[in-house]
Every structure is written in structure tokens, then in C-alpha cells.
Amino acid sequence: RSNFVRGLGLVRVPRLGKAIKARAPTLLAAISEVANTASVMRDVLRFAVPQYCTPTRAERQAICTTCHTSDATVGLARWLRCGVDPNTVDVDGDTLSWNKGAPLLFIAARQGHSDLIDALLWSGADVDQAKANGCTPLFIAAQNGHLSVVTKLIAAGALVDKAKTDTGCTPLYIAAQNGHLTVVTKLIAAGADVDKARTDSGWTPLLIAM
Numbered sequence: 001r002s003n004f005v006r007g008l009g010l011v012r013v014p015r016l017g018k019a020i021k022a023r024a025p026t027l028l029a030a031i032s033e034v035a036n037t038a039s040v041m042r043d044v045l046r047f048a049v050p051q052y053c054t055p056t057r058a059e060r061q062a063i064c065t066t067c068h069t070s071d072a073t074v075g076l077a078r079w080l081r082c083g084v085d086p087n088t089v090d091v092d093g094d095t096l097s098w099n100k101g102a103p104l105l106f107i108a109a110r111q112g113h114s115d116l117i118d119a120l121l122w123s124g125a126d127v128d129q130a131k132a133n134g135c136t137p138l139f140i141a142a143q144n145g146h147l148s149v150v151t152k153l154i155a156a157g158a159l160v161d162k163a164k165t166d167t168g169c170t171p172l173y174i175a176a177q178n179g180h181l182t183v184v185t186k187l188i189a190a191g192a193d194v195d196k197a198r199t200d201s202g203w204t205p206l207l208i209a210m
Helices: 002-007 018-023 025-035 040-048 057-069 074-081 104-111 114-122 137-143 147-155 171-177 181-189 205-209
Strands: none
Touching (some): 104 114, 104 147, 114 147, 137 171, 147 181, 171 181
């Protein structure tokens, strides 16, 4: 109980007597480590619970940066094992201004990080979780021509015609606009509506590709 209280930084734990030192040096060392780390018990409690934990802003920034900078899954896996929600959002756009409001899956898809996509989907990430403007992970992957990511997202059940809410622009439209032929082919094979036009202009994927 004393270690728990000291670990939370609430009160001072009395120093251990010589008798205890002689009988239990290992216990003494363990208690000393806990007593001298103000946040250790708080961290243990946060990361030991089975449900998702709520990361601090600094932790959230580190998590999002992990998905932005590298396709290595080691760092992300560590956070997920600690109970971090796979649908964590880059609230403030710390990784990139355009990523403001973007979930981890979106960030990884934008960068073409296929292995991270697998890890996030396996952990239960929402394949269609979008930014406020309706831009989904599939949309951003199609925009950047990341065929392997597009393939994984479609296999995971991503809605191929889910469009941006502000313009009605679909993944197929944006892929056609950027000349990503293999992505266009994949989306059409997955049942994308080839005639679905933008709501703000009426332009179709065929028109923008001409």
C-alpha cells in the first residue's frame, strides 16, 4: 500500500530499516525503484487494464509519428499491447497539418505503410474511419497510388464508393485524376461506381481522366 501511494506521488514512504535490508535486499531494491519513480504506478495502472487507455498528448503524438515515419511495426505493436486504441486520432495534426483529425490507419495509408495497415486492422481499427471531411484511409491510399494498401483495405471491407463529404470525390475519382492506373483497375474490380460524379462539379472519373 505504501508503494502504491508513493508511486502516485502522494506521500513520502519511510526509509526501510536495517533489519529489512538484511532479510530482503531484493524486495528493498524493488520498493526503492518504485518509491523513486513518481509516475510508475500511474503508468502501470493505465497500461495494465484490458480496455483502451487514453494517451497523453505527448504519447498520442509519439504514436501518430510512429505510423507516419516508418513501416516498422515494433513501435506500434508496443503501443497497441499497452492498450492504445487502434483508432487513435492525430487531433492536432502533429505529424502533418493535413493529418489533423486523421486516425492511425489513415496516416499509415497516406504513407503507404502496408505492414502497419496489417497491424492496425488486426487490432480492430475501423477500416472506414474518416477525417471530418469524409476522407477515408482508402481515399488517401488511392490518391497516392499505394496499390498494396488499397488492396489490403478493400480486402478488409472498405467501402469503395465512400466519398468525401465536402466534394463527393470518391477513391476512384481521385485515383483517375492522379493517373494511378493499377489502383483504378483494382477499385473497378472491387465494384466501384465508374459513373459516380463529384457533388460539387458533376465531373466523373472518366471526365477527369481525359
